[in-house]
Amino acid sequence: MKRRVNHFRIIPLILAFVLIFTPVLSASAHDALPRLIPVGKAIGLKLSTDGALIIGLNNIENGNKSPALDAGLRTGDIITDIGAEHIDSVEECRDIIADAAGSQITVRVTRSGEKMQFEVTPGKASDGHGELGVWLRDGIAGIGTVTFVNPANGQFGALGHSVSDSETGTLLPIKEGTIMPAEVTTVVKGEAGAPGQLQANFDPLTVLGNLLTNCDFGVFGTLKPDNALSVGQTVETASRSEIKTGPATVRVNVTGGEVRDYEIEVTRVYPSGEDRDMLLTVTDPELIAITGGIVQGMSGAPILQNGKLIGAVTHVLVSEPLKGYGVSIERMLGSNNSYFK
Numbered sequence: 001m002k003r004r005v006n007h008f009r010i011i012p013l014i015l016a017f018v019l020i021f022t023p024v025l026s027a028s029a030h031d032a033l034p035r036l037i038p039v040g041k042a043i044g045l046k047l048s049t050d051g052a053l054i055i056g057l058n059n060i061e062n063g064n065k066s067p068a069l070d071a072g073l074r075t076g077d078i079i080t081d082i083g084a085e086h087i088d089s090v091e092e093c094r095d096i097i098a099d100a101a102g103s104q105i106t107v108r109v110t111r112s113g114e115k116m117q118f119e120v121t122p123g124k125a126s127d128g129h130g131e132l133g134v135w136l137r138d139g140i141a142g143i144g145t146v147t148f149v150n151p152a153n154g155q156f157g158a159l160g161h162s163v164s165d166s167e168t169g170t171l172l173p174i175k176e177g178t179i180m181p182a183e184v185t186t187v188v189k190g191e192a193g194a195p196g197q198l199q200a201n202f203d204p205l206t207v208l209g210n211l212l213t214n215c216d217f218g219v220f221g222t223l224k225p226d227n228a229l230s231v232g233q234t235v236e237t238a239s240r241s242e243i244k245t246g247p248a249t250v251r252v253n254v255t256g257g258e259v260r261d262y263e264i265e266v267t268r269v270y271p272s273g274e275d276r277d278m279l280l281t282v283t284d285p286e287l288i289a290i291t292g293g294i295v296q297g298m299s300g301a302p303i304l305q306n307g308k309l310i311g312a313v314t315h316v317l318v319s320e321p322l323k324g325y326g327v328s329i330e331r332m333l334g335s336n337n338s339y340f341k
Helices: 066-071 089-097 286-291 329-334
Strands: 011-012 042-057 078-080 106-109 114-120 134-150 153-156 174-190 197-202 209-215 218-223 246-255 259-267 278-282 303-305 307-317 320-328
Touching: 011 218, 042 106, 042 197, 066 114, 078 089, 078 320, 089 134, 106 320, 134 197, 134 218, 134 329, 153 174, 174 218, 174 246, 246 278, 246 286, 246 307, 259 286, 259 303, 278 286, 278 307, 307 329, 320 329
Parallel strands: 011 134
Antiparallel strands: 042 078, 042 134, 042 174, 078 106, 106 114, 134 153, 153 218, 174 197, 174 209, 209 218, 246 259, 246 303, 259 278, 278 320, 303 307, 307 320
């Protein structure tokens, strides 16, 4: 097991290409859809995982095979417990394994939501400490866009898709996380075959809110009192059935701290039961000039149509950066029913 690990990786949080269908809200739940503030502000996000994620398997010193691989562990597994010890960080995992060279240990993991258990015997490095032959990660950081704030309870939603590990695609279970103010510094324009991205600086010492949930259709949490994201007018929240093909706007922050509305077109509304809700096309000449279309870091940008919040940007079509996908606000809210309290 490698003893030096970079815990946080800075990435724009967009392009989680595999979406999992979650049933939308029932009619009774839709009756409770709240009025929300559509935000569109870029933020920095940092989260720590509940456990240590295996992002790679490698041979240990002297060319020996990976004990983890031999025991049945796989890339994407999240180590949650070793013996009687719950794992909260890479350091804890490393320290336990370092003391267990040559001794069989019980490793419990979560794999695709299923709990599994393996018996593993760490190999011995040249300095005598134990190694499993794994690369681990216990946190991630990046930028994204806040979709909405619920002023009634101070809760927020962002991204419109999960925060997943870039190497494995594994949805990261949150132990703790925060959002921070960000200023967009650079825009790399998107081109066919090469998605663009927003680059931003964020202040890690200023916490706007705490992340509580990471799920298929966004990250959700609670804001600190008197934060800048809660400033703005509320709008009605549309049901999925109200989304129509035709003109709409996207509210997004692509220059400094400025948030603006830009023209887009909802070019397709997918049938209920699909793994996406709408196809979007950027039509605003100014936004096209700045970004080339939809870029990484815009995930979560709120979409408004006929004065209502209808959803959020989630993905860009790499072959056609003017186009991308969106998730309905109904489905986004339905993935976290605490927003109806």
